[in-house]
Amino acid sequence: MKIVLERFAHNALALLAVTTILFFMFRLMPGTPLAAFINENLNADQQQAMLEQFGLDKPMWMQYFIYLGNLLSGEMGLSFFQRRPVTTILFEVLPNSIVLTLTSLIIAYIFGVLAGAWLAWRRGTWIERVAVPAVLATRAAPEFWIGMVLLALLSFNAGWFPSGGASSPGLAYANNWQRMLSLDYLHHLALPVITLALYLQGLPLLLMRSNMLEVMHEEFVTMARMKGLSEWRIVIGHAARNALLPVVTAFALGVGLSMGGNVVIETVFSWPGIGRLLVQAVSVHDYPLAQGAFLMIALVLALMNFVADLLYMALDPRVSHGRRA
Amino acid sequence: MILEVDGLQIHYHTAGGTVRAVDGASFAIPEGRIVGLVGESGCGKTTAVRAIMGVLAENGRRAGGRVTFKGKPIDEATTKPLLWRDIAYVPQSAMSSLDPVYTVGTQIVEVLTKRGRHGRAAARARAAELFDLVGLSESRLGDYPHQFSGGMRQRAAIAMALALEPSLLLADEPVTALDVIVQRQILDTLRALQQRLKLSMVLVTHDISVVAYLCDEVVVMYAGQVIESGPVREVLGRPRHPYTMGLRNAFPDLMSDALELVPIAGSPPDLGDPPPGCRFTPRCPFALASCSTQAAAIGSRQDRAHVSACLRDGEADHLRTSALDPVTWQRSSAYATS
Amino acid sequence: MVDAPETSVVVPPRRGRGQSILPVLRRMAAMPLKDPFAFMGLLIYAQFVAVALFADQLAPVDPLEILFTQAGKVAANVAPGAEFPLGTTNLGRDIYAQLVHGTRSALAVGLSAAIIVATVGTVVGLVAGYFGGTIDAVLMRIADMALSLPFLPFVIVLTGFLGASTSNIVLAVTLLLWPNSARVIRSQVLSLRERAYIEAARVTGASHRRILFVHIAPNILPLSFVYAAIAIGWAIITEASVNFLGFGDPTSVSWGMMLQDAFTSQALSRGQYAWFVPPGICIILVVVAGFFISRGYEEVFMPRLRGR
Numbered sequence: 001m002k003i004v005l006e007r008f009a010h011n012a013l014a015l016l017a018v019t020t021i022l023f024f025m026f027r028l029m030p031g032t033p034l035a036a037f038i039n040e041n042l043n044a045d046q047q048q049a050m051l052e053q054f055g056l057d058k059p060m061w062m063q064y065f066i067y068l069g070n071l072l073s074g075e076m077g078l079s080f081f082q083r084r085p086v087t088t089i090l091f092e093v094l095p096n097s098i099v100l101t102l103t104s105l106i107i108a109y110i111f112g113v114l115a116g117a118w119l120a121w122r123r124g125t126w127i128e129r130v131a132v133p134a135v136l137a138t139r140a141a142p143e144f145w146i147g148m149v150l151l152a153l154l155s156f157n158a159g160w161f162p163s164g165g166a167s168s169p170g171l172a173y174a175n176n177w178q179r180m181l182s183l184d185y186l187h188h189l190a191l192p193v194i195t196l197a198l199y200l201q202g203l204p205l206l207l208m209r210s211n212m213l214e215v216m217h218e219e220f221v222t223m224a225r226m227k228g229l230s231e232w233r234i235v236i237g238h239a240a241r242n243a244l245l246p247v248v249t250a251f252a253l254g255v256g257l258s259m260g261g262n263v264v265i266e267t268v269f270s271w272p273g274i275g276r277l278l279v280q281a282v283s284v285h286d287y288p289l290a291q292g293a294f295l296m297i298a299l300v301l302a303l304m305n306f307v308a309d310l311l312y313m314a315l316d317p318r319v320s321h322g323r324r325a
Numbered sequence: 326m327i328l329e330v331d332g333l334q335i336h337y338h339t340a341g342g343t344v345r346a347v348d349g350a351s352f353a354i355p356e357g358r359i360v361g362l363v364g365e366s367g368c369g370k371t372t373a374v375r376a377i378m379g380v381l382a383e384n385g386r387r388a389g390g391r392v393t394f395k396g397k398p399i400d401e402a403t404t405k406p407l408l409w410r411d412i413a414y415v416p417q418s419a420m421s422s423l424d425p426v427y428t429v430g431t432q433i434v435e436v437l438t439k440r441g442r443h444g445r446a447a448a449r450a451r452a453a454e455l456f457d458l459v460g461l462s463e464s465r466l467g468d469y470p471h472q473f474s475g476g477m478r479q480r481a482a483i484a485m486a487l488a489l490e491p492s493l494l495l496a497d498e499p500v501t502a503l504d505v506i507v508q509r510q511i512l513d514t515l516r517a518l519q520q521r522l523k524l525s526m527v528l529v530t531h532d533i534s535v536v537a538y539l540c541d542e543v544v545v546m547y548a549g550q551v552i553e554s555g556p557v558r559e560v561l562g563r564p565r566h567p568y569t570m571g572l573r574n575a576f577p578d579l580m581s582d583a584l585e586l587v588p589i590a591g592s593p594p595d596l597g598d599p600p601p602g603c604r605f606t607p608r609c610p611f612a613l614a615s616c617s618t619q620a621a622a623i624g625s626r627q628d629r630a631h632v633s634a635c636l637r638d639g640e641a642d643h644l645r646t647s648a649l650d651p652v653t654w655q656r657s658s659a660y661a662t663s
Numbered sequence: 664m665v666d667a668p669e670t671s672v673v674v675p676p677r678r679g680r681g682q683s684i685l686p687v688l689r690r691m692a693a694m695p696l697k698d699p700f701a702f703m704g705l706l707i708y709a710q711f712v713a714v715a716l717f718a719d720q721l722a723p724v725d726p727l728e729i730l731f732t733q734a735g736k737v738a739a740n741v742a743p744g745a746e747f748p749l750g751t752t753n754l755g756r757d758i759y760a761q762l763v764h765g766t767r768s769a770l771a772v773g774l775s776a777a778i779i780v781a782t783v784g785t786v787v788g789l790v791a792g793y794f795g796g797t798i799d800a801v802l803m804r805i806a807d808m809a810l811s812l813p814f815l816p817f818v819i820v821l822t823g824f825l826g827a828s829t830s831n832i833v834l835a836v837t838l839l840l841w842p843n844s845a846r847v848i849r850s851q852v853l854s855l856r857e858r859a860y861i862e863a864a865r866v867t868g869a870s871h872r873r874i875l876f877v878h879i880a881p882n883i884l885p886l887s888f889v890y891a892a893i894a895i896g897w898a899i900i901t902e903a904s905v906n907f908l909g910f911g912d913p914t915s916v917s918w919g920m921m922l923q924d925a926f927t928s929q930a931l932s933r934g935q936y937a938w939f940v941p942p943g944i945c946i947i948l949v950v951v952a953g954f955f956i957s958r959g960y961e962e963v964f965m966p967r968l969r970g971r
Contacts (some may be wrong), residue, residue, distance in 0.1 A: 014811035021812070023818070078403055119687040133700070133951070140950035142900050144907055145922060146944035152939075163932070219421035226378045227436050228408030237435075238424050244427075260813030264904050268926070278816055279908050282823035294820055297813045305811070317469040 003319075007309040015302040019295065023067055026291055027060070033233050036287050037082040046078055048050040077288035079281075086115070086292035089276065094296065096166055097266070097273035099180060099189065101258045104196035109251050112201040116208025117240055123213065132206070139202035143263035151268065154191060161191040164270035192269045194261070200254065211243035218242070228234070249312045256304030260297045326393075327493055328354040328377070333390035335369070335376050342597045346372040348549035349390070351623060354493070359519055359526040361536035361557070363572075364546035367593060370529045373546075374495045378414055379404035394493070409440050411513045413491040417498040419482035423470035429481045430466030433488055441489050455484040459514060476507035480514065487518070494519075494526045500535060512539050533572055537561055545569050548593045548604040551623055555631030565633035565641040567609045570648035589654060603636070610653045611637060611644050673757050674709040688882040691888065694959045701959025704892075704952035711949060722763040724914045729755045740935065749937045753928040761921050762941050768917040769899050770948060772829055776836050776898030781891035783841040785883060788848025793856060793875055803849075806842035818905055827910040829902070836898045844890035848883055855879055885964035892957035894951035903946055920940035 026036045037050045051057060053075065055066040070076070122128050138146075155163045162168065166188050173179035215221060216239055224234045236271035263275035270276070278293035280286075313319045335347040347369040354360050362370045366398045375381060377392055392399050394407065404412075416422035424432060430452055437448035453463040458493040461479040467471070473481060479499060486494060496515070500508040516539055519526055528540055536543050536557060545566065546555040553566040564570045571589040591608040593599055603609070609616065617634055624632035637644060647653050695702040714721060724730075730738045730751060732938070741747050749758035772917040791799040818835040825831050855861065856879070864874050899918075905911060906919025907926065925931070925939040 010807075011811075014807055017808040021808070025824075028631065056414060133955075136954050137947055137951055140896065140947045140954060142903050142907075142922075142946055144904065145939070145946065147920065148926060148931060148939055149943070152934060152936065156932045157934060219416065219418065220424045221420045222380055223414070223416060224424075225380050226414045228405055228410075230438055230439070233435075241426055242424070257814075260816050260839060263815050263819065264907060267908055271733050275816075280818060282819055283909060285824075290820065290823075294813070294816050297816050298811065301813050302811060307497070318471050321469050321472060 003313060004310065007306060007313075011302045011306040011309070014305070018298045018302070019068065019071065020064070021293060022291060022296060022298075023064055028289055034293070039078045039287075040048040041080045042083060046083065050077060076292040076295070079289040080286045081284060082286075082289070086288050089277070089289065090292050090296050093272050093274055093277050095180065096271060097178060097259060097275065100192055100265070100271060100273060101136065101255055101262060103189065104193045104200060105251060105254050105258060107193065108197040108200035109204045109247070109254075111245070112199070112204025113208045113247060115201070116205040117212050117235075117243070119165065119205070120209045120212035120216065121235070127137070132209075135202045135205055138198060139206075141199070141266070143195065143199045143261070144268045146199055147265055149189060150195050162188050163309060164188075166272050188271075191272050192265055194270075196258075196265055200258070203250060203254070208247050212239060215239045215243045221300060245312070245315055248315060249308045252304050252308035252311050256301040256308075257298045257299060265290060326353040327395060328355040329391075330373065330377070331391045333373060333376065333392065334379060334388040335372050335381065336388040337382065338386075339597075340382045344597045345388075345549055345599060346385070346596055347376070348596070348599060350391075350546065350549065350551045352544040352551050352554050354525055354527055355542070356492075356525050357523055358541040359516070359528060359539055361540035361543040362527055362529045362535050362546065363531065363533060363543055365531055365593065367596070368546040368548050369549040369596075371497055374497055374527060374529050377495065378408065378412065379402075397630075407490065409436060409486075410489045411491050412493045412495060413486040413489070415483055415486045415494060415496040415499045418502055419473075419478035420475075422482060425470055428467050429473070429485075433466070433485050436485065436488050439481070452484075453490070455487055456481070458487065458518065459484045475503050476511060479503065479511055481513070483511075483518070487522070490522070492525060494524050495529070495530060496526060497529045498531070499528070501530065501532065508535070509538075515539065533561065545572070548599065549596055550604065550634070552605070552635070553631075553633040554623070555629075555633075559581075559631040560642070563631075563642075564645060564648075565631065565638055566605075566635045567611050567644060567648065568605050569626075569633075570645055571608075571654060587599040603628070603634070609642055611647070613637070677820065680735050685886050690963055691885055691960065692742065694963050695956075697964060698955075698959040700955040704955035704959070707948050707952035708895040708956070709769060711766055711945075712761060717768060718764050722760040724757045724760040726760040726764045727756060727914065730757060731755065739813070740933065743937045749941060750922060750935065751777070758921070758938050758941070761916055762918070762945065764916045765918045765921060766945070768829065768915060769902070772833055772836075772902045773895035773899045773949065773953075775833050776840070777894040779833070779837040779894070780840045780844060780894040781839065781887045784844030784890055785848055785880075785887045787845040787846065789843065789852055789875055789883065792849035793850025793879065795853075799849075802845070806845055809839055809842045811890065812839060815901065815904060816817070818901055819908065819910060822905055822910045827905065827912055829912075829915070832902050833898065836894075836901050840894055840897060844887065844894075847890075848886055851883060851886060852879055855882060868917055885960045887958045888960040888965065892953045892960065896953035899946060899949055903942075918945055 001118060037054050037056060038047050042050065045050035054070065054077065055063050058066070068254075074087050076090075078084065079086050079089055080251045082089060119128055119131055151163060155161045166185060167179070167182075168184050168188075169185055173182065179185055216235075218239075221234060221239055224238050260273065261275075262273060263279060265271065267279055274293050274296055278297070281289035281293055330353070331351050333347050334345065337344040337346055350369065350373055352360075352362070355455065362374065364370050364642060372381075372385070376385075376387055377399075379399075381387070381401075387400065394412065407501035409551045411481060427435075430449070433452040433455060434445070434448040437443045437451055438445060441448070443451060449466075452466055456463055456466060461477060461480050461484065465477070465481075470481075483499070499515070500511050503511065512535065515526070515528075518524065528535070530536060540557050542555065543557050543560045545552055545560065545568065547568050553560055553564065553569050560569060561573060564573060568589070589608055592608070594604050600606070600617065601620075602615075603612075603620045606612045606616045613636065619636065621634045621636045621638065624638075631642070635641070668953060693707050732738045738747075738751050739753050739755045741751040741755075743750040747757055747759060749762065751757055752761075766926045787802050791802040817839060818832065821835040823832050861874060861878055864878055869878075887929045901918065902911075903919030903922065906915075906917055907925075911920050911923065912918070913920070919942075922939055925935065930938045
C-alpha cells in the first residue's frame, strides 16, 4: 500500500513539474505575459473574464497558484480562435484520440506478443534472421511516412479507405457512442489504426521475443521439462506467462506515449484528435488551446505511468506478496 | 540394480570445440539405497544426472554409453513416460527451479493432474499430504516460492519430487545452498523419507561430509569419469584411488576432530582436450610414468563391491598411509618415487 | 515510472591496476568486424556521410531552384526520367537534388543530437552514480521531469513558439533524450562503484577524478555509444516529424520538408511515389543503421553468451 502511494505521489509530482514548466514556458513566449490567455480575438467581455479568472494583473507567483487552482477545477481559459472554453473543445476530441490509441495498441500488442513468442520458438532459423531486421525497419520508419504510403496505396490508389477525417460529411448521429460504433466511423478509423499498429507492433514483438529467449533458459523451465509436462504447457503456461509481465507494463506505458506520438498520425489522416488539435493550436498561436492540449496529453502520460506501476505491482507475485518466511 | 550407467558419454558442442563433459562414466545404483555421486565442480556429475533425466542443454548430446532403468535401456526419447513417475529430480536451488508466478501448491497440483491420474480435488489433498510428509504446513500451499525460506523451499521441492511416488530420486546438490544446521535437517528428512518410502536415491554433491552422513554407497567422479565407487565406509575409510585420498583430506568432518585441511594442488584438465591416460596424473603424488599414457579401467562390480580406476590399485593400502601425511601432497607433481 | 531492470555488469579489467582506455577503444573499434549487422550499419552511415560531403558533386542542381522546361513553363511534377532521376515537385524542383542535399541536414541534426545526448547522459550518469547523495537525487529528479514531458508535443510547442531552426530542434530533442542514457549509465556506475578494484583504488588514494575517468568511464563507454547511436535515429525522425507538421524552416532542405511538401501538394493523390517514398527509405536506412550499431555496442558492453 505504501508503495502505491509512493508511486502516486511520484507521478503526481511529475505532472506538477510539467504543469509548472508549461506555465513558465507560455509566460516567456514572445508577447506580453497577458498573451497567454488574452488575445484581441476575444471580445471585451471575454477578455475581462479571463483577466479575472486567471488573475492576470496579479504578481507572477499568485498567478501560478490561481492557475493551478483553475486547472484542478477544469478551467483552462478560452480558445482564441474558437472563442469557446478550452476544456469543452478538448473533451470533444479526446474520445477520438482514445479510440485511435487503444485500438491500435491492442491490435499491435496482440500481434506482437504472438509473433514475438513464435519468433523465439523459431530461434536460429533463417526466418528469425530475416524477421528481426524487418521488424526493426518498421520501428525505424517515421509513423507518418508509413501513413502516407498506405494512404497513397490503399486510399487514393485502391479506393478502399477514405482519405481522412473521422466521418463522411452529411452524417448525423444521436450520440457519441452511436457515432463511434457506426460503420462509417470505423471505415475512417481503419487506415490510421493499420498505420499505427504497424508502427507499434515492433516493440511488443521484440520485447516478447527477447523475454521468451531469456525465460526459456531459466531453471524452472528445465524443471518443467524434467517433470515431463507437455511442450505446450511449458511454453505457454510457464515461459510465456513469465515473459508477458514486462509486456503488459509496456502496454500501459505505450498508451501514455502514444497519445503524444499520435500527433503526426492524426495530421496525416486529418483525424480529429488531441494531437491534431495541438498542432493546429500551435500553428495559429492559440495559446490557451495549445496549453490545454499539451496538458491533457501530459496528464494521460502521467496517469498511464501510474497504471503501469500498479500493473507491475499487481501481476508480479514477488511484488504483490511480501515475504513470509 | 535400479539404475545402471555404462560408459556414458555426454558431449557439448561449443564455439571452442567439443567438450567431453562426461567421458565414459560407469556406475550402478542398487535398489533401495542412497548413493552419493561426488566430485568437484565440472567433473560431470550434474551433467550425468541431467542426461538420465533426458534434459541436456541445446548443444549437448549423448555421444555414447547406455543407461538402464529397471532393466530397460532408456535414452532421451524413451525417458519421457518415466519422468517424475518413476524418476524424479530434486534441484539444487528451489528458488530458481520453481516458477515464481504460481503458488507452490499450484505447481504440485499441476504435476499431479497432468502427469498423474488425479482429479483436481484429489490432487489438492495429495499435495497437502506431501507437504505433511516433508514437514511443511498445509497452509503454505497457497504461498509463492519467494515467500519460503531456503530450507522450506527445498522441502517443498522434495515434496514436489515425491508427488507421483517415483522409485528413484535424483537429488542434485539439494542442500548445498543452505546453512549447515538446515542442511542437517534436510538430510535427516531425506533419510526418513527414503526409509519410509523405500526410495532409491542418487545424491549429487561436492561435499564429502554430506556423503558420509547420508549415503550408503558412493561414486567418485573426476574429469568426466568415475574413478572409484563402493560402500561409503569402505571408500571414505579406506580409499583406493589417490584422488579420493586427497578429497578426504580436503574436507573437515563434522563428527570428528578437526583435521588439517590439505588441498590438492592444481586443477582438473580441460575437458575440451582431455589428456590420454589417467586424468589425475598431473596432480597425483603417486603417479607413475605409465599413468599418463594408460588409464586403468574401473573394476567390475561383479567381482568386488569397492572398485577403483588406478594402476596402483594393488598398492592402495600403502599409498593410503602415505596420503595421510600432508607432506605427500606438497610435493610437486612429478612422477612418484615411492 | 519504475526503473528499468539493470543490465548485467561488465567484466572488470584483467589488469589489477584498473584499465586504460585503450583496450576498450580497441574492442569498440573491432566490434563491427565481429557483428555483420553493425558492419552494415557503419557502411550505411559511411555512404550517407559520403553523400553529404559530395552532395554538390552528386546533384549539382540547387534543390530549391524552380526549374523550367524548354518551353519556358515550370517543370512541375515531371515524372522520373533521364533528366530528373526522381522527377520534380509541383513547384518544379528537382527531387533527387533535394534528397541528396537533405542528407546534410539529417546528418547534422542526427550527429549533433547524438553527441550532446551521449555527452550529457554520460556525464550526468557518471556524476549521479558515483557521488550519490544530494547530487544524485537532484539530477534524477530533473531526469524524471524531463521524462514526464510528452516527447513530440514538447518539441512542437518549443519549435512552434521559439521558431523552427535546426538548433531549436536539436535543443528540444536533447533536452528530452538525455535522461534515458543517464539513468542506465548511472545504474551501471552504481554497481561498478562497489566492485573490489574500485575499493582498492580508493584505498590507495586515487582521486575521484582518476577513479571516474580511468577506472569507471572506460567500462561505460560502450553504453554511451549505444545511446548515441539510438539518439541519431530519434533526432532524425523527430526533425522529420516536426518539419512534416509544418513547423520547419521552409527554406531548408531536408527529408522531412520533402515529405511535408509532398503531403500538402497532394502528391499522395497523384501517386507521385518517387517524391515521398525515397525520403522515407533514407530515414529508415539511417535509423536502422543506428539500431544495428547500437546493438553491436550493447554486445560489447554486455556480451550475451547465448547470442541475441
